[in-house]
Amino acid sequence: MTMLKPSTSLVELHLHEIPRVAMKTAQKLAAAVAANVNAANPRAATIGDLLHHLPMRYEDRSNLTKIGGLKNGEYATIEVEVRVAGTYAVKGGKLRIFECSAVDRTGQIRAIWWNQAYLQKTLTRGTRVLLYGQWKRGRRGFFEIENPDYELLSDEEEQIDPIHRARRVPVYRKLGEIRTKQLRSIMYYVLERLDASSIKELLPADIIARNGLIGRLEAYRQIHFPAEDSPIEMYNQMRSPAHQRLIFEEFFWLVFAVGLRKQGREEAPKGAIIKTGDRVREAVRRVLPFKPTSAQKRVLREIVNDMTGPKPMNRLLQGDVGSGKTIVAIQAAVVAMESGYQAAMMVPTEILAEQHSRNVKRLLSKSPYRVELLMGSLSAAKKRELYEAVSSGEINLLIGTHALIQEGVRFQKLGFVVIDEQHRFGVLQRAELMKRGYNPDVLVMTATPIPRSLAMTVYGDLDVSIIDEMPPGRKPVITKVRSEDARAKIYKFLEQTIQKGRQVYIVYPLVEESEKLDLMAATQMAERLSTEIFPGHRVVLVHGKMKQDEKDRAMEEFRTGSAEIMVATTVIEVGVDVPNANVMVIEHAERFGLSQLHQLRGRVGRGGEQAYCILLAGDKRTSEARERLAIMEETTDGFRIAEKDMEIRGPGEMMGTRQAGLPDFRIGNLVRDQTLLEAAKREADLLIKEKQETHEFSRLVEIVKKQPKYRLASIG
Numbered sequence: 225m226t227m228l229k230p231s232t233s234l235v236e237l238h239l240h241e242i243p244r245v246a247m248k249t250a251q252k253l254a255a256a257v258a259a260n261v262n263a264a265n266p267r268a269a270t271i272g273d274l275l276h277h278l279p280m281r282y283e284d285r286s287n288l289t290k291i292g293g294l295k296n297g298e299y300a301t302i303e304v305e306v307r308v309a310g311t312y313a314v315k316g317g318k319l320r321i322f323e324c325s326a327v328d329r330t331g332q333i334r335a336i337w338w339n340q341a342y343l344q345k346t347l348t349r350g351t352r353v354l355l356y357g358q359w360k361r362g363r364r365g366f367f368e369i370e371n372p373d374y375e376l377l378s379d380e381e382e383q384i385d386p387i388h389r390a391r392r393v394p395v396y397r398k399l400g401e402i403r404t405k406q407l408r409s410i411m412y413y414v415l416e417r418l419d420a421s422s423i424k425e426l427l428p429a430d431i432i433a434r435n436g437l438i439g440r441l442e443a444y445r446q447i448h449f450p451a452e453d454s455p456i457e458m459y460n461q462m463r464s465p466a467h468q469r470l471i472f473e474e475f476f477w478l479v480f481a482v483g484l485r486k487q488g489r490e491e492a493p494k495g496a497i498i499k500t501g502d503r504v505r506e507a508v509r510r511v512l513p514f515k516p517t518s519a520q521k522r523v524l525r526e527i528v529n530d531m532t533g534p535k536p537m538n539r540l541l542q543g544d545v546g547s548g549k550t551i552v553a554i555q556a557a558v559v560a561m562e563s564g565y566q567a568a569m570m571v572p573t574e575i576l577a578e579q580h581s582r583n584v585k586r587l588l589s590k591s592p593y594r595v596e597l598l599m600g601s602l603s604a605a606k607k608r609e610l611y612e613a614v615s616s617g618e619i620n621l622l623i624g625t626h627a628l629i630q631e632g633v634r635f636q637k638l639g640f641v642v643i644d645e646q647h648r649f650g651v652l653q654r655a656e657l658m659k660r661g662y663n664p665d666v667l668v669m670t671a672t673p674i675p676r677s678l679a680m681t682v683y684g685d686l687d688v689s690i691i692d693e694m695p696p697g698r699k700p701v702i703t704k705v706r707s708e709d710a711r712a713k714i715y716k717f718l719e720q721t722i723q724k725g726r727q728v729y730i731v732y733p734l735v736e737e738s739e740k741l742d743l744m745a746a747t748q749m750a751e752r753l754s755t756e757i758f759p760g761h762r763v764v765l766v767h768g769k770m771k772q773d774e775k776d777r778a779m780e781e782f783r784t785g786s787a788e789i790m791v792a793t794t795v796i797e798v799g800v801d802v803p804n805a806n807v808m809v810i811e812h813a814e815r816f817g818l819s820q821l822h823q824l825r826g827r828v829g830r831g832g833e834q835a836y837c838i839l840l841a842g843d844k845r846t847s848e849a850r851e852r853l854a855i856m857e858e859t860t861d862g863f864r865i866a867e868k869d870m871e872i873r874g875p876g877e878m879m880g881t882r883q884a885g886l887p888d889f890r891i892g893n894l895v896r897d898q899t900l901l902e903a904a905k906r907e908a909d910l911l912i913k914e915k916q917e918t919h920e921f922s923r924l925v926e927i928v929k930k931q932p933k934y935r936l937a938s939i940g
């Protein structure tokens with residue numbers, strides 16, 4: 225028997241040597257695996273990729289339930305023989321049902337499948353079949369099941385390939401056209417031809433021992449064909465030794481790569497030499513329009529400590545929406561400018577850039593510093609003028625969007641970089657901005673509270689400061705979930721709010737697939753509100769597709785209070801600060817993620833008044849949506865909301881995977897496997913701290929370097 229390598233392309237596999245697997249299957253399999261593994265960046269699928277198509281569940285077929293032993297509501301597999309089968313139409317012929325009754329020695333069951341009439345060719349009288357699903361006791365006392373998974377049995381096949389029965393078996397999700405049984409044969413064949421020389425152990429022996437992990441080859445074998453020595457439930461919960469081992473390894477490479485990145489940065493020589501003293505302290509104090517909270521004072525100290533220290537700063541400033549991060553960043557920028565360096569502040573939207581620039585210009589109006597705003601929508605001539613003033617050093621603080629990392633931008637002496645709402649940017653963009661200075665101090669800020677596990681991976685290379693205190697006088701926003709029938713009442717409430725001299729936001733979701741329709745809905749809504757519902761008030765509309773000057777005008781009207789109502793898409797999610805607005809209505813709230821709702825809600829409650837957030841949800845809310853929205857009613861704690869959001873939607877969705885530079889884990893799950901993540905992090909830290917000089921260390925670094933997936937983690 226020839227041994228295989230995991231890197232062997234699937235096309236080279238002689239799959240036709242497997243019983244019942246035809247020649248064409250290899251190609252089909254290769255295509256399906258490739259599409260599955262890496263749709264964005266196609267390459268030839270390998271055996272390694274195939275092995276990562278993990279069972280979706282496991283069945284213990286050594287001990288199958290008999291019909292006589294079924295319990296109502298139970299999920300179980302039974303082995304039966306088909307007696308009667310047939311197809312009939314229901315609902316005026318719109319749906320076709322295939323029904324069969326089948327037996328074992330202890331009883332009879334009834335199974336139906338919706339719209340799968342082709343089954344009549346397969347499940348004919350006398351066929352032996354395994355059925356899996358949830359069993360319910362039906363009308364005549366028989367157990368019944370709808371759309372069960374099925375797997376055909378034949379004695380003849382059993383002779384050739386005795387891996388489908390009388391043992392623990394993996395059940396796979398269909399891969400292209402290839403179904404579980406065939407996949408099982410293929411996996412078995414492949415695993416038989418892999419040995420310890422092809423699936424080499426990569427982790428150091430002491431790490432394996434300390435964490436009680438099983439070997440790598442063993443793990444791959446068992447994850448597909450469970451060993452008998454741990455309960456099958458552990459496999460089904462992805463907690464078997466095989467799962468633990470592979471999850472640990474997956475986390476390990478990532479946190480190791482992140483750790484290396486952090487260390488590399490700290491060793492790079494720092495360009496800017498920043499000093500503090502009475503003069504600087506006075507300059508910093510002068511920009512303060514209010515008394516800072518003690519949390520603000522503390523984080524500023526942490527930041528300035530980094531800036532004046534020997535290593536370049538890489539700090540994450542976390543603070544819930546409205547906690548007052550901006551002023552801290554500006555004070556830090558002043559410290560850098562006082563030492564003669566330029567500062568840059570990058571933000572994700574033009575609206576926010578504009579707002580920051582207006583604030584900063586006001587705060588620094590008595591200082592000698594020149595502050596400018598750079599955005600993509602400026603004229604070419606204006607941009608050129610700014611480029612020149614930046615490279616000559618005339619501009620001290622440059623605020624802007626992605627435009628800051630365009631080709632033309634060259635700083636004379638960039639010493640300090642702030643990235644606001646970091647979660648909207650990728651790791652790569654952070655890297656890009658850093659390159660523009662000579663290893664400047666970097667402060668990234670985010671209001672999306674980052675669950676611990678994410679903080680360790682995506683942001684694992686950053687030191688963290690937290691503002692855990694709100695400016696005085698803030699009352700938590702009162703949040704209510706309402707449905708369509710409350711609309712009239714809500715409008716009345718908005719009217720009263722406006723009568724009291726306050727302003728309101730009405731937010732529309734913009735879902736990419738239906739962006740045009742949504743935009744239309746928002747536009748029509750603004751129209752209706754201003755002509756029919758609130759004819760006496762001024763309504764402005766803001767959305768991302770508007771021209772810059774239109775957006776500016778609308779924002780300006782709202783900020784100065786000449787417009788009482790702003791209808792907006794989620795462009796206002798980040799940063800927008802109009803303290804007089806204290807009611808927000810969010811339409812189709814069920815379409816937003818929790819973190820996003822939290823961000824949006826953070827736009828109100830910035831003045832001293834009690835603020836309200838009304839979540840309007842469609843009537844057809846699912847129970848999941850209801851549960852989600854209820855969390856918004858219950859708490860204003862951003863961390864709790866983020867944890868919940870991550871639990872419900874997964875970290876990728878929650879953070880916007882690509883934007884956040886979050887790798888897709890193949891097996892690991894940042895929510896479920898937090899303990900393993902922490903263990904992997906401990907080991908990686910230990911290696912970096914104590915084992916740098918060893919061979920083992922260089923070997924591990926080589927492995928990380930070779931994996932494109934972790935390259936992202938090691939730059940930036």
Ligand code: ADP
Binds near residue numbers: 547
């Ligand atoms: P975020 O952390 O969400 O970026 P901002 O920096 O926009 O929050 O601050 C939110 C609001 O709170 C702003 O209007 C800001 O002027 C105000 N603010 C910040 N710090 C204080 C403080 N210590 N006292 C009073 N108001 C403050």
Ligand code: MG
Binds near residue numbers: 549550644799
């Ligand atoms: Mg902000």
